Amino acid sequence: SSYHTSGVAVSSKEFEQPTYESDFDWDNLGFDLKPADYMYTMKCSEGENFTHGRLSRYGNIELSPAASVLNYGQGLLEGIKALRGENGQLCLFRPEQNAVRMQIGAERLCMPAPSTEQFVDAVKEIAVANRRWIPPTGKGSLYIRPLLLGCGARLGLAPSPEYTFVIYASPVGNYFKEGVAPLNLYVEDEYHRASRGGAGCVKAITNYSPVLKAQAKAKCRGFSDVLFLDSSNKTYIEEASSSNIFIVKDNVISTPAPTGTILEGITRKSIIEIARDLGYQVDERGVRVDELDDADEVFSTGTAVGVAAVGSITYRDKRVNYNMDGQLVSQKLYSALVGIQRGAVEDKRGWIVKI
Numbered sequence: 027s028s029y030h031t032s033g034v035a036v037s038s039k040e041f042e043q044p045t046y047e048s049d050f051d052w053d054n055l056g057f058d059l060k061p062a063d064y065m066y067t068m069k070c071s072e073g074e075n076f077t078h079g080r081l082s083r084y085g086n087i088e089l090s091p092a093a094s095v096l097n098y099g100q101g102l103l104e105g106i107k108a109l110r111g112e113n114g115q116l117c118l119f120r121p122e123q124n125a126v127r128m129q130i131g132a133e134r135l136c137m138p139a140p141s142t143e144q145f146v147d148a149v150k151e152i153a154v155a156n157r158r159w160i161p162p163t164g165k166g167s168l169y170i171r172p173l174l175l176g177c178g179a180r181l182g183l184a185p186s187p188e189y190t191f192v193i194y195a196s197p198v199g200n201y202f203k204e205g206v207a208p209l210n211l212y213v214e215d216e217y218h219r220a221s222r223g224g225a226g227c228v229k230a231i232t233n234y235s236p237v238l239k240a241q242a243k244a245k246c247r248g249f250s251d252v253l254f255l256d257s258s259n260k261t262y263i264e265e266a267s268s269s270n271i272f273i274v275k276d277n278v279i280s281t282p283a284p285t286g287t288i289l290e291g292i293t294r295k296s297i298i299e300i301a302r303d304l305g306y307q308v309d310e311r312g313v314r315v316d317e318l319d320d321a322d323e324v325f326s327t328g329t330a331v332g333v334a335a336v337g338s339i340t341y342r343d344k345r346v347n348y349n350m351d352g353q354l355v356s357q358k359l360y361s362a363l364v365g366i367q368r369g370a371v372e373d374k375r376g377w378i379v380k381i
């Protein structure tokens with residue numbers, strides 16, 4: 027197959043021997059934006075369906091100051107990784123899951139959404155066009171960021187008259203500046219991320235800026251990230267600012283049940299399946315903040331974050347440190363996930379989409 031969009035023709039033959047950009051320092055990737063060459067855009071009007079998208083050089087997009095996304099936050103984001111496997115094979119991890127999540131979010135925010143096929147094809151197109159920015163095996167990934175935005179101008183509060191689906195990408199390494207060192211989390215009990223009946227369970231862009239203040243407070247005290255509590259009781263843990271949370275106690279892994287205020291991460295879902303395969307009992311349930319006191323291990327998961335071990339959690343000025351000796355459950359699970367992603371472990375569930 028070949029892709030013809032806005033003058034960029036990419037033939038699948040060209041990447042039989044995939045190459046990455048040789049003139050780039052792949053050893054020091056963090057999570058800073060390094061825009062890959064091409065972006066993707068597809069538009070539609072209210073009441074219609076998306077039809078044709080196109081690639082163009084990465085650059086700014088033009089918006090009316092009255093665009094719904096700017097005034098009322100009508101927008102969704104996604105995150106997907108493209109990786110280079112051990113044999114050089116390029117692949118995406120479960121992109122159809124992101125497509126479906128975007129459709130659910132679009133329904134919640136009264137927006138039209140690309141079909142699963144359109145979404146996955148567009149993500150493939152972006153990954154292929156930007157393949158020189160997919161890092162060498164083991165050095166990171168190409169983080170692909172789809173957005174669905176209400177871009178039409180409208181003054182009153184109502185769904186936008188026009189929508190734009192945009193995708194851009196950036197090579198990334200570790201999300202946290204600590205690298206792979208264990209995270210020190212701070213339990214936030216004043217500000218909340220989401221409340222019942224809100225949009226906490228979908229990837230609305232408006233879920234993220236309310237986190238900033240709590241995150242800033244925690245960072246300024248030297249913590250890596252914030253752990254949010256449920257807004258009704260301040261009793262149950264929900265998630266960190268950009269990742270889901272898990273606790274381990276005596277071979278049982280528990281993670282907050284997705285009851286409407288928690289983002290259902292694709293890494294979360296995958297880790298639950300991997301853990302069950304490896305013989306762990308995994309419970310999705312309400313996890314009380316006081317359970318953190320005697321957990322054997324705590325870790326967080328996310329597309330951007332991967333699987334991150336938690337070294338300590340501080341709640342109301344009491345710090346609990348976790349034992350980091352020996353093989354951690356989180357390491358075992360992450361190795362299994364990375365093994366599948368790099369093609370070293372059999373992909374029994376069809377999670378890998380080769381590109």
Ligand code: COI
Pocket residue numbers: 104105106234267268269328329330331
């Ligand atoms: C991801 O993990 O892909 C996310 O969207 C989190 C984001 C805040 C970096």
